[in-house]
Amino acid sequence: MSLTAALNTLTKISCVAIIGKMNNPMFIKNYSNEVDELKFHYLANISCDLIEAKINQTKYNDSYLGLLYIMEDLAVYGYLTNTKMKIIIILTISINPVKDMEMKQIFKKVHGVYSNLISNPFYDPDSRNTITSTSFIKGVDKIVNTSFQNDVSYS
Amino acid sequence: MDDIEENTPWFREYKNIVNNVVSVSEHESFDHPLASFIFVSTNNKNPLSTFEQLQKAIDSHPIFKTEYVDPNIIKHYILIHDKRATSDKEVENLKSQMKKLFGLQFDILPFDFKGEEENENSDKPVEKFWTESMVTQDYLNILLPKNLNNSGGEDSPVLINSPTNNEGLLIFKDVDKNSKYIEQAELIDYGKKISSSDNISTKTFLSDFVALTLLPFMERNIHHLNEQVASARRGINRFFNAGRKYFGNSSKQIQQRNIIGSIDGLNRYSYQSAEAQMRKLADLSFMLCDYKFAYSVYDNVKKDFNSHDQDRKYYAGTQGMIVLCLLMYNSVKLNIDTIMENSVINYMKCKSHFYAQKATFTYIFLLKQLNQYKKISQAFLRITTDDSNVLSGLFLEQTSYCYLKLNPKMIRKYAFHLILAGHRYSRCGNRNHAYRCYFTAQKNFKDKNWSLIDDHINFTLGRQAFHLADLDTTVEYFLKLLYGSKQSANQQNAYMKEFLYIYKQYIEHKNPEDSKNHKDIITLSIPQVDDKSIKVHLFDVSENQGEDHLVTGNHQLDEEWKALDNLVSLENRNKNFTSFDNNQNTCTIGEPIYVVITIRNPMKIPLELDKIILDCELTPTNEEAAQSIDSSYKNDNNYLHYPNYSLQQIDHLSFNPNSEEKIKIVVIPKVEGILKIQGIKYFLFDLVKAVHPFKRKGKRLNDTKEQRMNVMYAEDKSLVFTVTPPMPLLDVVFHSKPSTVYAGETAKIILEINNKGNCTLKNLKLIMNQNSFVYVGSPEMINNELYDITNNDNLLENNKINNKLSEQNVFDILLPSLNDGTRGLESGKTTLIPIWIHFSQIGKISQRFLFNYYSEVNGQSYSRNLKYMINIQVLPSLRINAFTRKSTSKLNEFILGIEVENLLHDTTINLQQISINSPIWKIKNIMTNLSQEDDYIIEPHQISLVYYKLIQLTDNEKVESDNVLPEFYSCQRIENFLLGEKNKEEDHNIIIYSDHVKCRNSSLILMKNEGLKYFVLKSKYGWRMEKLLSQYPYIPKKDLPDLFTLYQTDDVDLLIFWENTNTKTKSYQFIPGINLGIQQSPLQYSIKFKDNASKSVNMITSKALFSQTAQKKKELLNSLLNNKNIRDCSPLRINLKSKNIIYHDFSQSKTCVVPVTLCIKNCSYNKVAYFKINMNNKKVQSESYDHDNIEEFIWIGKVSSNGFLKPNEEKVLEFKAAISKYGVYNLNKWNIKVKTQHYIPDMALTTEDIVFDESNIKDTENLYIQSSTNVYNVNIINK
CATH class of the missing domain: 2.60.40.10 (Immunoglobulins)
Structure with a gap:
């Protein structure tokens, strides 16, 4: 297997999305080169439905909501903060299974970056504008780039 | 919505067709013939031989050549007895013959064909059930042309798989064709001769046939198959399995025997094969509602088909039937969905989409009864393939409706699948459906900030509408795409190009009537216009020194300006200008109004605007009085001339991506009336006619409860102008205006006053805010300086001043004299007026000037304002600390100590002169042998301390005057005030003596200069008011000037003059508030009150009606008599x-x-x-x-x-x-x-x-x- 082919089959984060309380998009960033960003917007949008269904159906006692659904080779994971902010991570999945613990860690990190953002007294978390803070975007970029590094090392 | 199909009749129709299509397939025995009818009419000449011929035709029907259809079927012979032509006797005869030939398998149907007469006689509407069935039949004929004629070779209907037929579904396309057929079918009035009794007899015959012949036949078959095949096969099967295991080759041979052929890699079993017979057994029992048994057989035979890819279709069929059986006998197996999925996948693999759909529809029908909408949605998705866009569209649409039936509703998934459906519809050209899907879905995304999705939907909707030739809607949707979106520049460019193309089409197809009525002007969201920042100038700003200083008429007025405006109106009211309306902006005929608009391009692509003009409306007040005004703009090509106004047209303007530009555009009113500036009009890319209306809100209303509860705004009037007859128009330019000064300095500014209007400018007033130190000179004073200098030695000046505590805020600016003796400024003339501004406070000073002038035209007065503001930074220069001490050696003499610190960093300060202003005191040097010269030169950051003595003026030095002592004056007035009597307006003058001490050998600065005097008195006034306000909080501020005087007898004010050695500018600092007298309450001298304080309180209070007022009065009196702030002391x-x-x-x-x-x-x-x-x-x-x-x-x-x-x-x-x-x-x-x-x-x-x-x-x-x-x-x- 050539290296590029191997890389293509690796699990990687394709998109990170933050959805506000009113199910309004706060932040959607596409990390994939192959998929059109519009698709991620749609996926993030329907994730709101699934997250709502998930909260209603089961007693959830964890912010991490697990795998929401799979569409083609994209797996959508959800996370709900105490302030009802939804964090959605879309993975391009490979053969290697993704461990829940691993996902949870990634979500925690993103949540941390978000917490830093809203700690800024000048940031209005209720505004319906999208997040433009550079430190937030950098933080998320770093998380995305450092996740699933183990896969690379052993392939 | 009870049923998900309710809103989609096209889907229901498609489903019905799929279910109605008779399709003979090898993998199941549904739709295989079980019985046949052979009809012969009695009108036939030889019925019996015809029967035989027909029978042969059935036997040789191609369907039986396929070898998977069991030819063993019931043949039922029916003789139709036409009662009109044939007698009963002949029928009896035939009957006996038929009995011989066909045994019991025959029937005679007597028809009287009296339908027509019946219909004529009865009022009942004709039942058109024939028509309906004929239409369906015709319809099917069109759909399945090959299938019916050529069913032998085909294993399943072709239409579903073939792409041409996909498009050929009549519901979606070829509406004309469809309607033609329906018409045709309706034209031919089928079966109108069949009477109701004929119908009844036919029905009886059919039910008899089913009950007596068909069902027993099926039961027999089941019994037979069960006995002969199934039970035996169970054993054989086991054996076969074993054989397959051990003797692979031989089993293959056995297998081969039953397989009659292989088409497309799929096996086909003969009807005699065990597999096919098992299947038939199951199907028959399913038909006869023995679902449990059917299930067991299906389950059994499934295993046979499981292992081979070639048996896939058979396998899929049995799987599907298993699910149906399970559902029918309510066996809740959790994995039915998996089985169903298996079935569909296998059907798909062998390209039998038709059967996959058929099975799924039945499955879905059953699930609906169980409310299992989640499974339904999955089932629909499963049969959605890439092969057929129409079908995928249909199924995706159904899927989307399923999400609405879920609890909780998943509206986003619903919307998403609708969009997918719309996408499929659009791919196959069903634009109406595509449009509908996108349109419905859009409602779920509206106003939720999903901008990328919104763009996508708007774009698609626009395109669909375009293809549907609805250009209005297309333009509407494309307009929504043109904004500062997050799309890339390329994308935006593509949108823009497409929009422009569409817009071109749009105007070409436009009704010419509309363009006449200006209906073709659209409102664009690009470029953005900042409505709040629109500024209106009455003259060209670039001619001024910078617009920062100029405050325009529609500028959001702050409190200070409002105060000034009030002063103006107060001043004007005094002059009985009843018609004056201060709230109205005015402009004048023939004078250009400059509108400055900030335009922003939020997009990532460049924009180009052409032919920009203002959108104005001018309502003339009186029609006939349309004067023509000669203006310099008349021959300017940049202007468009209309009867009521002229508009400037900006020819071309291009915007870089994300840029902002300010444009200045002019409107010139030509008649009197009300001018409204409504917006701007322009062409985008020289094509799109667009308008941007200005929307501005007035201030937030807060008067009534309703206004407080809701967010309500006053109407904005800043863009509405009253056009007045020709008037003078003032423009001022401030010359030699400093930007930074040191505290204490006085700047002389030359005010250039231009009259740009068409009339002579008169009655020019300047209004300033209260604490400003501005002295307005007359044109004659242009060369004067603030400091009058004399070389005389120490000099005692005396100046008679008005001791009233009053302030002048409104100044008449003296204009040059005109020929007729009045003062004014003719049209187009310029004059210079000097003004002096003194800066005593440190910090940023915003000096506001409000120029007001009015003119009278046709008996009406019009007032105009010009607002101007200059900002000056005042830096600290000196810190002065002055104090007085009682002289220890002489009675009634004081030592005055002045401590001066130079706060400048690099400049030495020379003290020039110390002066005092007082009614009875003067200043003297202290006799000393030491030279004081050095004390007057203060190096940077040095402190100098100088002493003087203050002594009272002797009577010789005083000027005779009969002025009342200020204390008496104010005492009297306070008395009146307390007793509620009105004070008369009377003058109170006092003589102020100014005594000067020269420092060093400089010349002497005199107080007699009007400007300096003005400043000094102004400072004094400010200080005195402040002091009084704090001393007598109970006296209203407006009454203070009436009661108190500017100077008191013992007041001493100090003036320190110095020179900045660097700039040689002279400055002064005024220090008021030294009172060397004996402190006393103002009512000391009142005999009335002093006589009996308690009585006087009563005297006042008795006049007050309310206790509250009395209490206030008491406090007031107390503050006047025993004020704690004033220490009463011995004289x-x-x-x-x-x-x-x-x-x-x-x-x-x-x-x-x-x-x-x-x-x-x-x-x-x-x-x-x-x-x-x-x-x-x-x-x-x-x-x-x-x-x-x-x-x-x-x-x-x-x-x-x-x-x-x-x-x-x-x-x-x-x-x-x-x-x-x-x-x-x-x-x-x-x-x-x-x-x-x-x-x-x-x-x-x-x-x-x-x-x-x-x-x-x-x-x-x-x-x-x-x-x-x-x-x-x-x-x-x-x-």
Whole structure:
């Protein structure tokens, strides 16, 4: 297997999305080169439905909501903060299974970056504008780039 | 919506067709023939042979050649007895013949064909059930042309898989064709001759046939198959399996025997094969509702098909049936969905989409009964393939509706799948459906900030609408795409290009009527116009020095401007301008109005605007009075001329991506009326006719409850102008305006006043805010300086000033004299006016100027304003600290100390002159041998301290005047005020003496300069008002000027002049507030009130109706009588004197007697003072000093004295102190009781009046006790 082919089959984060309380998009960033960003917007949008269904159906006692659904080779994971902010991570999945613990860690990190953002007294978390803070975007970029590094090392 | 198909009749129709299509397939025995009818009419000449021929035709029907259809079927012979043509006898005859030939398998159907007559006679509407079935039949014929004719070779209907047929579904396309068929079908009136009795007999026949022939036949078949095949096969099967295991080859042969052929890699079993028979058995039992048995058989036969890919279709069929069986007998197996999925996947693999759909539809029908919408949605998704866009669209649409049936509803998934459906519809050209799907889905995304999705939907909707030839809607959707979106520049460019293309089509197809009515103008969201920042100037700003300073008419007014506006209207009201409306903006005929608009391009692509004009509306007040005004713009090609106004047109403007541009555009009104500036019009890319209406809100309303509850705004009037007849138009330019100055400096600014209007400018007023130090000169003063200088030596000036506490905020600007003797400025002329601004406060100063002028045209007065603001930074220069101390050597003399610190960093300051302004005081140098020259030059950051003395003016120096003392004046006025009487307007003047002390050998700056005097009085006014406000909080501010005076008798104001050695500018600092007099309450002199304070309170309060008012009055009176801020003190000033050093030989005389003189002066000018002085002999504890060497001394001889002093009277008393030892003694030990009384010049004064009975003080009297405070040391030295 050539290296590029191997890389293509690796699990990687394709998109990170933050959805506000009113199910309004706060932040959607596409990390994939192959998929059109519009698709991620749609996926993030329907994730709101699934997250709502998930909260209603089961007693959830964890912010991490697990795998929401799979569409083609994209797996959508959800996370709900105490302030009802939804964090959605879309993975391009490979053969290697993704461990829940691993996902949870990634979500925690993103949540941390978000917490830093809203700690800024000048940031209005209720505004319906999208997040433009550079430190937030950098933080998320770093998380995305450092996740699933183990896969690379052993392939 | 109860059913998900309710809103989609096209889907229901498709489903019905799929279910109705008769399709013979090898993998199931549904739709295989079980019985056949052979009809022959009695009208046939030889019915029996016809029967035989027909029978042969059935036997040789191609369907039986396929070998998977069981030819063993019921053949039922029916003779149709036409009662009209054939007699019963003949039928009887035929019947017996048929009995012989066909046994029991025949029937005779008697038809009387009286339908037509029946219909004529009855009122009932004709049942058109024939038509319906004929239409369906025709319809199917069209759909399945090949299938019916050529069913032999085909295993399943072709239409579903073939792409041409996909598009050919009539519901979606070829509407004409469809309608034609329906019409045709309706034209032919099928079966109208069949009467109701014929119908009934047919029905009876059919039900008899089913009950008596068909069902027994099926049951027999089941029984047979069960006995013969199934049970045996169960055994064989086991054997086969084993055989397959051990003898692979042989089993293959056995297998081969049953397989009659292989098409497309799929096996086909003969009807005789065990597999097919098993399947038939199951199907038959399913048909006869034995679902449990059917399930067991299906399950059994499934295993046979499981292992081979070639058996896939069979496998899929059985799987599907298993699911149906399970659902039918309510066996809740959790994995039915998996089985179903398996089935569908296998159907798909062998391209039998038709059967996959058929099975799924049935499955879905059953699931619906169970409300399993989640499974339904999955089932629909499963049969959605890439092969057929129409079908995928249909199924995706159904899927989306399923999400609405879920609990909770998943509206986003619903919307998403609708969009997917729309996408599929659009791919196959079903634009109406695509449009509908996107349109419905859009509602779920609206206003939720999903901008990328919104763009996508709007774009698609626009495109679909375009293809549907709905250009209006197309343009509408594309307009929504044109904004500062997050799309890339390329994408935006693509949108823009497509929009422009569409717009071109749009205007080409536009009704010419519309463009006449301006209906083709659209509102664009690009470029953005900042409505809030629109500014309107009445003259060209670039001619001015910078618009920051100019405050435009529609500028959001802050409080200070409002205050100024109020002043203007107050001033104008005084002059009886009743028609003056201050809230209205005005402009003048023929004068351009400049509108400055900020336009922003939010997109990532460049924009180009052409032919930009303002959108205005001018309603003339009177039609006939349309004067034509010659204006310089008349021949300008940049202007468009309309009857009521001319508009400037900006030809071309291009915007870079994300850029902002300010444009200035002009409208010139031509007639009187109301001009509304409504917006701007422009062409985008020289094609799109667009308008941007200005939307501005007025201030937020807050008056009523409703307004407070809701967010309501006043109407904005800043863009509405009243067009007035020609008027003067003022423009001012400030020349030599400094930006930074040092505190204390005075800037002279030359004001250039231009009249740009068409009339002579008159009555120009300048209004400024209260605390501004601006002196407006007249044109003649243009070369004057603020400081009048004389080379005379010390000079005492006297100036008569108005002592009223009033302030001038409105200045008439004196314009040059005109020929007719009045002052004014002719049209197009310019004049220069000097103004001086003094800067005393440190910080950023915003000096506001409001110029107001009015003109009278046709009996109406129009007032115009011009607002101007200059910002100046004032830097600190000096820190001055001045103080006064009582002179220790002289009575009624003071030491004035001035401490000056130079705060500048690099500049030396020369003190030039110290002046005081006072009604009775003057300044003197202190005689000293030391040179003071150095004290007047202050290096940076150095402090200099200089001293002067203040002495009272002698009567010789004073100018004779009959002015009332200010204290009397204000006392009288306060009395009136308290009694509620109105004060008369009367002048109060006072003479102020200005005394100057020159520092160094500079020349003298005189006070007589009007400008300087103005500044000084203004400063004094500010200080005095502030002071009064804090002293008398109970007196309303507006009453203060009426009650008090600017100067009081003992006031001393200090003026310090200095020169900045670097810039040679002279500056001054004014320090008010030194009062050397005796502090007294303002009502001291009031005989009325002083006589009986309590009575006077009653006197006032009795007039008050309400207790609250009375309480207030009481407080007011209290504050006037016993104000804590004013310390009432004795008017006597006492000075003790003796020799400072006394040499005494104590060996000669044991006591040294020191003569001491005590000077007492009554410093009051209006009171007589009775006093009783006592020299202190007692050693009071508190007065004891720590030093032991201060020995006791004793006052000897006369130790007390009584007397009285008239105003300004002075007495010298002699006392003697006896000292027994050398040392330093403080002789200043006395106390005095003083009683004051109002002095009436002719009153008789006797010493008998000196009764210091504290309990018996009259109301007119005040009692004070004074004692020595400071130390007066005398040194006694032993010789």
